[in-house]
Amino acid sequence: MGQESDSAPKIVTGEFGYTLEDVPHLSDYISHLPTYPNPLQDNPAYSAVRQYFVDLDDTVAQKIVVHKDMPRGTHFRRAGPRQRVYFESDDVHACIVTCGGLCPGLNTVIREIVCGLHHMYGVKRVLGINGGYRGFYSKNTIPLTPNTVNDIHKRGGTVLGTSRGGHDTKKIVDSIQDRGINQVYIIGGDGTQKGAAVIFEEIRRRGLKVAVAGIPKTIDNDIPVIDKSFGFDSAVEEAERAITAAHVEATSIENGIGLVKLMGRYSGFIAMYATLASRDVDCCLIPESPFYLEGPGGLFEYIEKRLKENGHMVIVIAEGAGQELLSDSLRSTNQQDASGNKLLQDVGLWISQRIKDHFSKQRKMTINLKYIDPTYMIRAIPSNASDNVYCTLLAQSAVHGAMAGYTGFTVGPVNGRHAYIPFYRINESRNKVVITDRMWARLLSSTNQPSFLSAKDVAEASKREKTPYVLLDNGFVDGKYMNEDVAC
Structure with a gap:
């Protein structure tokens, strides 16, 4: 097998087209590191487990559906506890930081990192960085113990606070070094993970024995490689409640239209899955699928058709859909928020007004439109049962990886198995709905809406x-x- 240098991505190749996109390890840039027996071997909770250490050669395939003559393809290192660790429990001084927007499950991840470090590895010193990346510059830190985080998973938001931007790499690493921190757990979306990659590179440049582990967070489910993001299931469940409310409003009045705007700046997964879960939606509009308003086959014509057929209608629109249709007077310039995201206009309010204007002025048809925007209600809820389990697995996988000396990685499920993924794979693209795929076809079949797609x-x-x-x-x-x- 061949492997590239430490400064480049760690690519390991094998027979039959096997490729391992490996993650960095502390031993890549610090020589003669001692190792220690994993404390899990003496943990009563794991005594009944037949094989609780992951083999060093275990990997997870990125693609699970293959043909018999296809190469074995890209793999990632499997997550889980290793037989030898690179930190003694008493020497670990860990910190946790949450960045970016709110998402169901943040508190669960925080709780399970703290409890995982304490109960599995005997780590007593865990620090919460208050206020996102900016918190590294201040003295606002929170000591975290199993007692202090015991009930936080029942609350929405993040007990550590959060912020956007504020990324001064040198100051952050200075703070890490000054405080004697040697494990950093960073919870955040694509912008946060890009920041984590830069922090890791600076730590490696300084030759510090500090493991950097990322836990990817985005309510939109737009992070690539991993199966899905934590908080997504909770968001879909809460979004379905908003759709139900819109359906009740629409069916209770003549020519009622319930319009629900959901999250989805670049990717329409929440809108798509909430629509499929609800079955009450007549039209779902997402950023990946272009649509138009006027003329044959347009949205206005479809709305009129459905109102004449059913007397009511429910429309779901993702926040990033139809931005190209906004007039120049409404369209934002290239302004960005502190995380580098383009500022979007409220397409829900805009399309509501366009629908009202069209039917009152052009079609002379009475409609009653109710607009619902549950965005902040969805973001602020605690995670549901499935997300709580998922967050536990993410947190424990990150802890196992850091203790084993892996660094510069993010963790997530790939085809149902948790893996360690290099930062560059998380940051290189964005996961989007494939509108030429069967899942989108299922949605079109469920809503019976036109695709609004031309051959072009x-x-x-x-x-x-x-x-x-x-x-x-x-x-x-x-x-x-x-x-x-x-x-x-």
Whole structure:
């Protein structure tokens, strides 16, 4: 097997097209590090487990659906406890920081990192950084123990506070070094993980024995490689409640339209899954699927058709959908928030007004539109049962990785198995709904809405996905190779 130098991505190749995209390790840049027996071997909770240490050669395949003549493909190092660790429990001084927007499950991840370090590895010193990356510059820190975090998973938000921006790499690493911190757990979205990658590089440049572990967070589920983001299931569940309310409003009045705006700046996963879960939605609009308002086959024509058929209608729109349709007077410039995200106009309010204007002035048709924006209600809820379990696995996997000396990684499930993923893979792209895939076709079948796609739109979408899709005469899409990740 061959391996590249430490300064480049750690790529290990093997027979039959096997590729391991490995994560950095403290021993890559610090020589003669001692190792210690893993305390788990004496932990009564693990005594009944048949094999509680992960083999060093265990890897997880990125693609699980293959053909018999395909190469073995890309793999990632499997997460889990190792037989030898690179930190003695009494020497560990860990810190946890949460950055970016709120998301269900943040407190659960914090709790399980603290409890995992304490109960599995006997670590007593864990520090919470208050206020996101900016907190590294201040003295506002919170000592974290199993007692202080015992009930925080029942609350929404983050007990550590959060902020956007404030990333001065040198000051952050200075703070880490001055405080004697040797494990850093960073919970945040793509911008936060990019910051974590820069922090790791500075730590490696200084030759510090500090493990940097990322836990990816985005309510939009737009982080690539991993199966899904924590908080996503909770968000979909709460979004469905908003859709139910919109449906009740719409069915209680003549020509009622319930319009619900959901999160989804660049990716429409919440809108798509909440629509599929609800079955009360007549039209779902997401950033990945272009649509138009006027003319044959447009949204206005479809709304009129559904109102005449059913007497009511429910529309779900993701916040990033239709931004190209906003007039120049409404469209924001290239302004960005502190995290570097483009500031979006409220497409929900805009499209509500356009629908009202169209039917009152042009169609002379009475409608009653109710607009619901549950964004901050969804972000602020505690995580549900499935997310609580998921957050526990994420936190424990991160702890196992840091104790084993891995660094510069983020953790997440890949095809159902938790893995350590290099930061650059998380930061190189954004996960989006594939509108030429079967899951989107299921949604169109559920809502019975038009796709609003022309042959040109399909060709462009297929080109972006690098998949040879063909538009058939009946308007359906066929492809030689379909994305099997969501096909069942």
